[in-house]
Amino acid sequence: MAKELTSREDNYSQWYNDLVTKADLAENSAVRGCMVIKPYGYGIWERMQQALDKMFKDTGHENAYFPLFIPKSFFSKEASHVEGFAKECAVVTHYRLKNDPNGKGIVVDEDAKLEEELIVRPTSETIIWDTYRDWIQSYRDLPLLINQWANVVRWEMRTRLFLRTAEFLWQEGHTAHATKDEAIAEAEQMLRVYAEFAEEWMAVPVLRGVKSPNERFAGAVETYCIEALMQDGKALQAGTSHFLGQNFAKAFDVKFLNKENKQDFVWATSWGVSTRLMGALIMSHSDDNGLVLPPKLAPIQVVIVPIYKNDEQYELISDKATEIKKALETKGIRVKYDGRTTQKPGYKFAEWELKGVPLRLAIGPRDLENNTVEVARRDTLEKESLYQQNLEQKVANLLEQIQKNLFQKALDFRNENTFKVDNWSDFKVRIEKGGFVMAHWDGTSETEQKIKEETKATIRLIPIEGYPEEGNCIYSGKPSAQRVYFARAY
Amino acid sequence: MAKELTSREDNYSQWYNDLVTKADLAENSAVRGCMVIKPYGYGIWERMQQALDKMFKDTGHENAYFPLFIPKSFFSKEASHVEGFAKECAVVTHYRLKNDPNGKGIVVDEDAKLEEELIVRPTSETIIWDTYRDWIQSYRDLPLLINQWANVVRWEMRTRLFLRTAEFLWQEGHTAHATKDEAIAEAEQMLRVYAEFAEEWMAVPVLRGVKSPNERFAGAVETYCIEALMQDGKALQAGTSHFLGQNFAKAFDVKFLNKENKQDFVWATSWGVSTRLMGALIMSHSDDNGLVLPPKLAPIQVVIVPIYKNDEQYELISDKATEIKKALETKGIRVKYDGRTTQKPGYKFAEWELKGVPLRLAIGPRDLENNTVEVARRDTLEKESLYQQNLEQKVANLLEQIQKNLFQKALDFRNENTFKVDNWSDFKVRIEKGGFVMAHWDGTSETEQKIKEETKATIRLIPIEGYPEEGNCIYSGKPSAQRVYFARAY
Numbered sequence: 001m002a003k004e005l006t007s008r009e010d011n012y013s014q015w016y017n018d019l020v021t022k023a024d025l026a027e028n029s030a031v032r033g034c035m036v037i038k039p040y041g042y043g044i045w046e047r048m049q050q051a052l053d054k055m056f057k058d059t060g061h062e063n064a065y066f067p068l069f070i071p072k073s074f075f076s077k078e079a080s081h082v083e084g085f086a087k088e089c090a091v092v093t094h095y096r097l098k099n100d101p102n103g104k105g106i107v108v109d110e111d112a113k114l115e116e117e118l119i120v121r122p123t124s125e126t127i128i129w130d131t132y133r134d135w136i137q138s139y140r141d142l143p144l145l146i147n148q149w150a151n152v153v154r155w156e157m158r159t160r161l162f163l164r165t166a167e168f169l170w171q172e173g174h175t176a177h178a179t180k181d182e183a184i185a186e187a188e189q190m191l192r193v194y195a196e197f198a199e200e201w202m203a204v205p206v207l208r209g210v211k212s213p214n215e216r217f218a219g220a221v222e223t224y225c226i227e228a229l230m231q232d233g234k235a236l237q238a239g240t241s242h243f244l245g246q247n248f249a250k251a252f253d254v255k256f257l258n259k260e261n262k263q264d265f266v267w268a269t270s271w272g273v274s275t276r277l278m279g280a281l282i283m284s285h286s287d288d289n290g291l292v293l294p295p296k297l298a299p300i301q302v303v304i305v306p307i308y309k310n311d312e313q314y315e316l317i318s319d320k321a322t323e324i325k326k327a328l329e330t331k332g333i334r335v336k337y338d339g340r341t342t343q344k345p346g347y348k349f350a351e352w353e354l355k356g357v358p359l360r361l362a363i364g365p366r367d368l369e370n371n372t373v374e375v376a377r378r379d380t381l382e383k384e385s386l387y388q389q390n391l392e393q394k395v396a397n398l399l400e401q402i403q404k405n406l407f408q409k410a411l412d413f414r415n416e417n418t419f420k421v422d423n424w425s426d427f428k429v430r431i432e433k434g435g436f437v438m439a440h441w442d443g444t445s446e447t448e449q450k451i452k453e454e455t456k457a458t459i460r461l462i463p464i465e466g467y468p469e470e471g472n473c474i475y476s477g478k479p480s481a482q483r484v485y486f487a488r489a490y
Numbered sequence: 491m492a493k494e495l496t497s498r499e500d501n502y503s504q505w506y507n508d509l510v511t512k513a514d515l516a517e518n519s520a521v522r523g524c525m526v527i528k529p530y531g532y533g534i535w536e537r538m539q540q541a542l543d544k545m546f547k548d549t550g551h552e553n554a555y556f557p558l559f560i561p562k563s564f565f566s567k568e569a570s571h572v573e574g575f576a577k578e579c580a581v582v583t584h585y586r587l588k589n590d591p592n593g594k595g596i597v598v599d600e601d602a603k604l605e606e607e608l609i610v611r612p613t614s615e616t617i618i619w620d621t622y623r624d625w626i627q628s629y630r631d632l633p634l635l636i637n638q639w640a641n642v643v644r645w646e647m648r649t650r651l652f653l654r655t656a657e658f659l660w661q662e663g664h665t666a667h668a669t670k671d672e673a674i675a676e677a678e679q680m681l682r683v684y685a686e687f688a689e690e691w692m693a694v695p696v697l698r699g700v701k702s703p704n705e706r707f708a709g710a711v712e713t714y715c716i717e718a719l720m721q722d723g724k725a726l727q728a729g730t731s732h733f734l735g736q737n738f739a740k741a742f743d744v745k746f747l748n749k750e751n752k753q754d755f756v757w758a759t760s761w762g763v764s765t766r767l768m769g770a771l772i773m774s775h776s777d778d779n780g781l782v783l784p785p786k787l788a789p790i791q792v793v794i795v796p797i798y799k800n801d802e803q804y805e806l807i808s809d810k811a812t813e814i815k816k817a818l819e820t821k822g823i824r825v826k827y828d829g830r831t832t833q834k835p836g837y838k839f840a841e842w843e844l845k846g847v848p849l850r851l852a853i854g855p856r857d858l859e860n861n862t863v864e865v866a867r868r869d870t871l872e873k874e875s876l877y878q879q880n881l882e883q884k885v886a887n888l889l890e891q892i893q894k895n896l897f898q899k900a901l902d903f904r905n906e907n908t909f910k911v912d913n914w915s916d917f918k919v920r921i922e923k924g925g926f927v928m929a930h931w932d933g934t935s936e937t938e939q940k941i942k943e944e945t946k947a948t949i950r951l952i953p954i955e956g957y958p959e960e961g962n963c964i965y966s967g968k969p970s971a972q973r974v975y976f977a978r979a980y
Binding site: 027029030031034035036037038039042043046063064065066067068069070071072073074075076082087088089091092094096097098105106108117118119120127130132140146149150151153155167169178279342408 | 519520521525526527528529532533535536552553554555556557558559560561562563564565566572578579581582583584585586587588595596598607608609610617620621624629630636640641643645657659832876
């Protein structure tokens with residue numbers, strides 16, 4: 001089973017596609033660029049949603065739901081937003097089909113043409129700020145702290161499962177504030193929430209910073225981001241949080257009476273993470289045997305496989321396995337007993353390895369005699385024999401170790417693949433090999449653009465807290481006050 | 491505040507609209523027929539989702555996600571389905587916009603016309619069965635028990651918040667089975683799940699039955715349904731579960747190797763409930779003061795309002811309220827302390843009544859002295875003074891009583907408004923006044939259609955378990971073996 005996976009060394013991109021489909025995470029659908037998220041993949045996404053949703057609520061946010069469709073004219077209202085979002089998108093032009101007069105199926109009814117086309121939302125700032133105008137009159141209505149879980153559509157030409165699809169699932173927070181400082185604090189808070197989620201739940205270490213103007217969200221004053229490093233040395237933007245200034249308030253005329261009894265425009269943020277996180281999760285930890293999941297997000301944390309030669313052994317081992325399953329479940333551990341009689345243990349081992357279950361317990365006749373189980377860790381592929389006594393505590397500890405180990409491994413990998421480079425020829429060589437490159441940059445869009453054209457690398461982020469260090473731009477030689485992170489990116 | 495609500499007697503329809511908007515549940519958006527679900531309304535929907543999702547998982551179902559868009563040609567594959575669903579829908583014809591050459595905003599790029607139009611899903615049978623073809627080869631792949639939480643779009647001409655909107659949120663279960671009996675058992679099981687949810691969580695009593703052929707889902711062999719009676723005497727279909735036979739398997743060529751090693755078409759069900767349930771919830775319990783929520787679904791179950799004359803009293807009462815809040819929360823009760831100093835108690839009372847909070851606790855200076863609180867029930871509007879001692883248990887009991895009382899009240903109302911009628915003139919009079927009318931019907935679509943034309947009443951359901959009783963059709967006089975339920979409906 002696992003043999004069918006292309007190895008990472010042979011073809012990283014093919015390995016990823018193989019893994020996503022063979023581990024039953026997702027597949028391409030009949031609709032160009034749109035994926036089907038299969039139950040096992042969706043189970044991981046649901047766990048991500050639950051953890052994030054709790055973090056959003058713990059920081060005072062509520063969920064709501066805004067329309068899927070946005071009138072075309074809304075996009076023209078915010079000048080830079082229209083450039084970024086209103087181009088490659090799904091356009092609804094008609095609201096009715098009719099039987100083909102020639103008897104060949106159904107055709108669009110030309111009499112049912114919309115007066116104004118509707119855009120399937122690529123992001124919801126416009127429709128939400130159009131709504132907020134009626135919700136906000138005075139400072140007493142602020143802050144407005146709202147999140148939405150939704151599907152969005154961006155008509156991407158080249159798509160890849162989870163990483164870039166025409167339709168994807170995400171959450172988008174949209175908050176409104178009375179002051180600039182409060183809005184900035186909110187944008188920064190949500191970046192911290194994302195970083196904490198990535199590191200503590202996904203076991204994916206992330207760098208935090210702000211984007212250069214070239215890479216900023218269309219309509220934002222500042223875009224905060226978290227960036228992770230994949231095993232092939234490419235960076236992946238895992239979440240963004242935008243300080244939108246008063247841009248959308250001005251575009252949609254959202255004013256409020258402030259405490260000084262004066263009319264002012266409202267300050268805004270928006271922030272989002274998407275099913276793209278699934279791609280980050282997969283590419284951070286998985287290996288040539290398949291998926292490797294951090295225990296906190298694994299739909300199944302422990303799988304128990306019986307090893308038997310006859311029905312009598314099967315019965316006895318099944319009883320023991322069921323007993324162990326129950327004991328583990330009392331600790332809140334998610335356990336599956338794979339009692340299928342149609343498959344051999346070797347097949348099951350490979351299957352659960354492919355699906356990334358963190359711990360596998362195997363129980364054979366000798367284990368029954370000795371009160372032991374064989375425990376195999378998915379992250380290290382190490383096996384050991386453990387006494388059944390107090391197994392639930394041992395398993396809980398192991399799961400915690402795996403969670404930490406995955407994070408540490410990914411962190412070590414990133415550290416080993418982060419380089420300081422001080423001249424242009426080294427930069428070009430280094431970027432070619434992958435990893436983050438910390439280099440000086442003169443702060444201009446022109447230089448950034450040139451570097452991108454020549455190396456395909458972009459500035460992934462400018463560190464927020466900053467490591468002030470005088471230097472000279474690797475490209476132009478002009479002075480620079482701090483290094484920024486470059487990488488090729490997904 | 492509550493005074494602004496139109497009374498039910500004056501104008502039931504206006505009362506409903508007032509209530510939905512003034513209680514902050516939902517509002518119309520800038521997009522025709524699409525609603526914005528506001529945080530308070532969404533909080534109720536989230537609780538519905540959680541309860542249903544758990545019930546689905548407890549019966550062995552998993553969640554997945556299928557594309558928003560469906561190729562137009564898919565609809566033509568199932569003959570009756572196309573008639574029912576492929577007409578009034580949102581059609582995506584283009585995938586790009588461009589700047590208007592005349593400089594006036596953005597326009598559709600005619601060069602970016604899709605080869606085949608995409609329909610925004612009105613329901614997902616077609617795209618899902620097209621996917622299942624690759625997932626199902628043998629009986630070992632069955633049953634497939636999948637649910638999806640999603641948005642769907644049906645281009646309704648006349649829309650009403652929650653009850654009928656162009657876009658709505660729902661869940662749709664789509665299961666695949668090896669045998670007819672198993673599929674029927676699944677469809678019936680999910681109807682029981684829906685009925686249990688409606689009665690135990692929403693406190694809405696429902697009738698269970700099957701639809702007449704006229705009212706069947708387009709593509710189903712049998713449509714099971716639950717029907718509730720609203721306060722204005724109109725029925726509301728609260729959920730449906732369909733036995734689809736092999737119709738979709740045949741349309742999408744989904745075959746499997748059965749245990750006898752023969753190829754056969756797969757048997758199917760689908761079932762769904764939507765944000766329409768919010769309409770059923772509102773219209774079942776609410777009154778002229780506003781929303782009345784069953785405690786199990788109320789985002790806030792208990793609100794505490796301080797009654798004070800000066801800062802010192804405010805401080806003391808706030809401390810006590812916070813202490814009580816914490817004690818209630820240890821019992822898992824959802825509590826809000828409304829410590830706003832900008833609003834008077836009377837205003838707060840009216841606001842929380844409007845929002846349907848099941849219990850209100852008021853604490854004043856005398857309560858501090860006497861160790862009491864004033865407790866007001868939203869369902870009966872009764873007040874009583876309770877000692878603070880063991881308050882959490884008393885409140886928990888009260889919440890349980892309210893939940894039961896709401897169900898009983900709604901059940902009594904339905905019983906009082908269900909009538910047996912045996913002739914056509916009585917039928918016409920009775921239908922005009924509202925309620926369920928149990929009458930004999932000859933079983934033909936023609937008669938059903940005539941009755942609908944003359945009275946606007948439809949057959950809501952044919953009882954499943956049946957009350958066999960010989961009689962004569964109220965319209966045609968032909969023989970009938972059991973009564974069916976008629977009503978005018980939402």
